Amino acid sequence: xxxxxxxxxxxxxxxxxxxxxxxxxxxxxxxxxxxxxxxxxxxxxxxxxxxxxxxxxxxxxxxxxxxxxxxxxxxxxxxxxxxxxxxxxxxxxxxxxxxxxxxxxxxxxxxxxxxxxxxxxxxxxxxxxxxxxxxxxxxxxxxxxxxxxxxxxxxxxxxxxxxxxxxxxxxxxxxxxxxxxxxxxxxxxxxxxxxxxxxxxxxxxxxxxxxxxxxxxxxxxxxxxxxxxxxxxxxxxxxxxxxxxxxxxxxxxxxxxx
Amino acid sequence: xxxxxxxxxxxxxxxxxxxxxxxxxxxxxxxxxxxxxxxxxxxxxxxxxxxxxxxxxxxxxxxxxxxxxxxxxxxxxxxxxxxxxxxxxxxxxxxxxxxxxxxxxxxxxxxxxxxxxxxxxxxxxxxxxxxxxxxxxxxxxxxxxxxxxxxxxxxxxxxxxxxxxxxxxxxxxxxxxxxxxxxxxxxxxxxxxxxxxxxxxxxxxxxxxxxxxxxxxxxxxxxxxxxxxxxxxxxxxxxx
Numbered sequence: 001x002x003x004x005x006x007x008x009x010x011x012x013x014x015x016x017x018x019x020x021x022x023x024x025x026x027x028x029x030x031x032x033x034x035x036x037x038x039x040x041x042x043x044x045x046x047x048x049x050x051x052x053x054x055x056x057x058x059x060x061x062x063x064x065x066x067x068x069x070x071x072x073x074x075x076x077x078x079x080x081x082x083x084x085x086x087x088x089x090x091x092x093x094x095x096x097x098x099x100x101x102x103x104x105x106x107x108x109x110x111x112x113x114x115x116x117x118x119x120x121x122x123x124x125x126x127x128x129x130x131x132x133x134x135x136x137x138x139x140x141x142x143x144x145x146x147x148x149x150x151x152x153x154x155x156x157x158x159x160x161x162x163x164x165x166x167x168x169x170x171x172x173x174x175x176x177x178x179x180x181x182x183x184x185x186x187x188x189x190x191x192x193x194x195x196x197x198x199x200x201x202x203x204x205x206x207x208x209x210x211x212x213x214x215x216x217x218x219x220x221x222x223x224x225x226x227x228x229x230x231x232x233x234x235x236x237x238x239x240x241x242x243x244x245x246x247x248x249x250x251x252x253x254x255x256x257x258x
Numbered sequence: 259x260x261x262x263x264x265x266x267x268x269x270x271x272x273x274x275x276x277x278x279x280x281x282x283x284x285x286x287x288x289x290x291x292x293x294x295x296x297x298x299x300x301x302x303x304x305x306x307x308x309x310x311x312x313x314x315x316x317x318x319x320x321x322x323x324x325x326x327x328x329x330x331x332x333x334x335x336x337x338x339x340x341x342x343x344x345x346x347x348x349x350x351x352x353x354x355x356x357x358x359x360x361x362x363x364x365x366x367x368x369x370x371x372x373x374x375x376x377x378x379x380x381x382x383x384x385x386x387x388x389x390x391x392x393x394x395x396x397x398x399x400x401x402x403x404x405x406x407x408x409x410x411x412x413x414x415x416x417x418x419x420x421x422x423x424x425x426x427x428x429x430x431x432x433x434x435x436x437x438x439x440x441x442x443x444x445x446x447x448x449x450x451x452x453x454x455x456x457x458x459x460x461x462x463x464x465x466x467x468x469x470x471x472x473x474x475x476x477x478x479x480x481x482x483x484x485x486x487x488x489x490x491x492x493x494x495x496x497x498x
Contacts, residue, residue: 058399082399090396094414094492103410107402135492155400 005191011066041202044212083152089144098132279461287465311370319378327386356442365442385419
C-alpha cells in the first residue's frame with residue numbers, strides 16, 4: 001500500500017457558463033498526491049478553483065473525469081473520514097459547543113462511549129476547555145473557528161480539508177490562530193490540505209506548497225518547505241521563500257495572459 | 259384604562275343590564291358562572307378540542323410544509339391546493355363538519371384543522387426557503403444521515419417559523435372552536451354563547467366571552483411565550 005493519504009488523478013471539472021449555453025473548464029487534468037501526515041497547502045488567486053477542488057474531495061461537488069482516492073485506516077473498507085474547516089465556522093448555533101462536536105461524531109458513527117473523551121481531548125487541544133456548555137453565538141469569531149477545528153479533528157479524519165479558515169478573522173486573531181494551529185499539530189497529526197490565497201500563510205504552515213494558476217486551474221509549482229516546525233512566524237527564511245514564490249507566481253501569471 | 263371603564267359604566271346606565279351590563283355587573287356574572295362547578299367542565303371540554311385541533315394542525319401543516327420545501331415536485335403540486343383551502347370560506351367548514359360529523363367532538367376539531375393547517379404549511383414552507391445551504395453541505399461532508407440532518411440541522415432552522423405558526427394557530431383555533439361549538443357541540447363555551455344568545459342575554463355572552471379571552475391570553479403568555487423563550491435561549495447568548 002502506498003503511503004499517500006490522497007491521490008488525485010487527472011481530475012477535470014467544468015461549470016456551465018452564465019447563460020447556460022457553453023461550459024468553461026475550472027479544473028483541467030489536475031493531479032496531486034499528498035503523503036500521509038503531511039501538511040500541504042494549495043495557493044492560488046481567488047476564483048482559481050481551489051475551493052471547487054476541496055468540495056470535490058469532500059464529495060459535495062461532482063467532477064467530470066478523473067479520480068479521487070482517499071486512503072482509509074482500514075484500507076478502503078469504509079468511507080473515508082473527511083474533516084472540513086470552512087471559511088466561516090458553520091456551527092449549529094442552537095447546539096452547545098459540546099453538542100456541535102458530538103454532531104460530527106454521531107454523523108461518523110463513532111461509538112457513543114468515546115464521545116466524552118473525544119470532546120474533552122479536542123476542545124482542550126484548541127484551547128476551549130470549559131466552554132463545553134456555551135452556545136456558539138456567545139463566542140468570538142476566533143473561538144467559533146476553534147470549535148470548527150475541534151469538530152473536524154475530533155472525527156480523527158483521514159484527510160483534513162481547510163478552506164481559508166482564517167480569512168474571515170482580523171489579522172491579529174488570525175496570526176494567533178496560525179501559531180496555535182502549528183502547536184495543535186504537534187499533538188494531532190492528520191493529513192491536511194489547506195487552501196489559501198496567502199503565500200505567507202502557506203509557507204509558514206506547510207511542509208508542501210502547491211501553487212495554482214487560473215483558468216483552467218493547474219499546478220505549476222510544487223515546493224517543499226524544509227524549515228523545521230514549529231516555526232516562528234517572523235522567521236526571515238520564510239520571508240525569503242515568500243518573496244521568491246511571489247516573483248515566480250507573477251511571471252507565470254504574465255506568461256499565461258500572453 | 260380607568261377612563262375607559264368609567265365611560266363604559268356611564269353608557270351602561272342607559273341600558274338594561276341584560277343588553278349592556280356595567281363592568282361591575284359583568285364581574286358578578288363571571289363570578290356566578292364560575293361558582294357553578296359545571297362551568298369548569300364546559301371550559302375543559304372546549305380546551306380539549308382546541309388542543310386536539312391545534313396539535314393536529316401543527317403536525318399536519320409542518321410536515322406538509324417541510325416536504326414541500328424539500329421536494330420541488332410536491333411543492334408545485336400542492337401549492338395551488340393549499341391556496342384553495344386557504345380561500346375556502348371558513349364558515350362553510352363549520353357548517354359542513356356539523357352535517358358530516360353531527361353533534362360531536364369531531365366537528366370542531368375537523369373545522370380547526372381544515373382552517374388552520376394551511377397557514378402552518380405556508381409558513382413552514384416559507385421557512386424552508388430560508389434554510390442555510392452551507393449548513394447542509396457541512397452536514398453532508400461529515401456524512402450525517404437523513405435523520406440526523408433533519409433533527410439537528412433542518413428542523414432547528416424552522417423553529418422560528420414553527421413558533422410563529424403556533425401562536426397564530428392558537429389564536430385562530432380558539433376562535434374557530436367557539437364558532438364551531440355554537441352549531442355543533444353538546445357541551446362547550448361556544449354552546450354556552452349560543453344558549454345565551456337565544457335567551458337574548460348579552461350580559462352572559464359577554465361574561466363567557468371575556469373570561470375565556472382572559473384564559474387564552476394567560477395560556478399565550480405563560481405557556482407559549484415561555485416555551486418559545488426557552489427554545490431560543492441560544493439566541494440570547496448573542497446579545498450578551
